[in-house]
Amino acid sequence: MTRIPRARTRVLAAAVLAPALLLAGCAAGAPSATQGESTAASPASADPTPGGTLRFALGASPSGVDPQQVGSNVSIYVARQLADSLTDQDPETGEIVPWLAESWEVGDDLTQFTFHLRDDVTFSDGSPLTATTVKANLDALTGELGASAPLATSYLSGYVETRVDDEDTVTVVFDAPNAQFLQATSTVSLAILSDDTATADPAARLQGEVVGSGPFVLESYTQDQGAVITRRDGYAWASAAAGHEGEAYLERIEFTVVPESGVRAGGLASDQFDAVGDVLPQDVPQVEGAGGSVLTRTNPGVVFVLQPNVTVAPLDDPAVRRAVTVAIDRQELVDTVLSDAFKPATSVLASTTPGYVDLSDELATDADEAARLLDGAGWAQGADGIRTKDGQPLSFDVIYAPLFTGSQAVLELAQQQLRAVGVDLRIVQQTPAEQQAAVATGAYDTYYYNVTRADADILRTQFSTKFRNINKRPADDVIDPLLDEQLTIADPAARADVVAQIQEKVLEETLAIPLFELAQSIGVAGAVHGVTFDASSRLLFHDAWVEQTS
């Protein structure tokens, strides 16, 4: 069986076709909407017209349609529309706002969370949302379903029980403080599904046996092909963060999986799609040339980093790690190989993560400082431009999986930047499977990745010595305790203080070398409005509408 090197195929195709695409962009008939109107974020452009179909081209195949089990962006684009969560997170402020729960109380020790549910919510099969439904969902996630829903399970770690206080009130009990849980209830992973769905077979749920209370209902799902969702009549419980109350405007959304980015952009320009996911930098002119626009939002969570294995030379020396950090020019990475949608990293957390602090001073490029640090650490300039010490070259590898299209170009540019200060970066592409194996055994110098999560607790899973311990460092008495402590603080401001300290410490010890912030990049035609991002930078279609050409 042949496996296509997809990333390379796309780059090649782009290189060969770029002029043709530009021409096509100019030639295609532009819809009537002007650039200004097409900024879908501004609601004042016109009055929403209900009805119509939105044709959306997904950049990759969803792994299923069960909100609780899926994790990839494209899967969530579909699954998120089918189900609601107990709370929602305001994408602007990061604040947790009411959704299925109209209010809640958090116990002082952060082990008990009481939710008061709306009493008017029904699932698309007609069954009502009650306290027992919530209990059934959380019990299933910590029981039978657990292994198939790793994200949800990690949010529920330490789960003791869900107590049904009365028909509309539940209390979720943990055995230890769990400050991240309230944000977790806003995620798609903890969306609430009907009683029947909660106890259904996990595989059947992935394939489409999903009944939620969301603004859309699943009509059909075909693996590797796409999905069709239709408007839920009578939907009246939109989240407090939504743009409007009541039913969705769109009657129907047809998702089609279109793996080639050039085909997505061409399809948008030739009116075969109304919106497309994963617009690559080279496709932006075609989308805009056809009267469309590109919506972007930075993914919250851990930015793309090189996370060092601190047990292996030469990166066991903090001075070398620091030198690498300041030798990299993040602005150049973004300007040269990415697009306007992306931002240079200014901390280990992305700027859209609640609790993020701007540490750009720590990450400023300073080749002289890098040289000084390396000289001080005993690495002398070698004959071939690579520094050496005791006959050993200053060389380390990075393992990466090409999940994000721009990764290879970013790493190659970083390689050049490091070479300029006498450091040799060896780029090793791996499959996700090989990466899994490498992280388990520590067979790498640095590990390149990012993780999306709109809560700073993501730092704990990536930097604590208690989990995968990507740094392979020994347990310490500074960072590990701080990582645990943030989970016990109820007051957001006080918790943010600790989170800020963690970000500073991670850079101080150089447990990660941040590169850039991942962003979602969605192309929409001129007639499409109101497509929005949630706090995790995944798409919402509740407020979306298409201008009707009559």
Add this chain to the structure above:
Amino acid sequence: MTSYVLRRVAGAAAVLLAAFTVSFVVLYLLPSDPVSIMLDGSAGGTYVDPAQAEALRARYGFDQGPVQQYLTLLGRTLTGDLGTSVASGADVTTLVAQALPQTAALAGLALVLAVVLGAGLATFATWTRSARVRGFLLALPPLGVAVPTFWVGLVLLQVFSFRVPLFPAVGNQGVASLVLPAVTLAVPLSATVAQVLAQGMREAWRAPYVETALAKGASRTRVQLRHVTRNAVLPTLTLLGVLVGNLLAGAVVVETVFSRQGFGRLAQAAVTTQDIPVVLGLVVVAALVFVVVNLLVDLAYPLLDPRIVTAHGGTR
């Protein structure tokens, strides 16, 4: 004749078993396993409790030894049960049953186009007396083989879907959606057919029986159609058996470029996620198709050329 058929069928069965076994061994030897990959995908790179991963492995039977797993899978496959996909939980038989007709339609149309184009080109190139026209025509097949399939696909899309909206760019809806993918898939195939057929025809043109026919007053066209083509077609027929394999491989690229449902897309996704049940199911079905086509080709030889059966009868 009966023993010839029996031997062929036994050989086909051996090929199937070998394909199944080799695929299993390769998949088993790869680092990591489908459960880790699935968890990594759905956990978005965050930490997964090892105990849960273990529970999931047990659910799919990956905790058993390789021999035990092999025998279980083989036994199930023999009874026609291809199992369920690890990545999606879908029934593999259903997945294959949905994909196969789509790819069969695509491959079938591509094959017809390839044979018509390839045979037409070879016939005309060997029939014409103009050296310049012949040189030009015979230069086309190497070009057709050399250009990458995805590039042909993207150019066709650009011209016939994005600029002139004649055909849809994606999907499996209707005959219109089949045209561009089939043409894309047919380009390298027709080039191969043309190359082999033209070679055979040029040799046939130099054969004594052609001289005899011409001397007896037959026209060039008659000689071309009656004598040259019939004699040159045998190697091409052999080639067609092999081309079926190329078609399935080409479907991976073409179905991705045109976002079509089918065998190739399914295979690509399954290999990426190391989805052992799906890959094995696809391998078995693909091998079955390949073996059956080649069996038919082998059985067709004696019908076209009686000398072949005599030869078999004589030596065995």
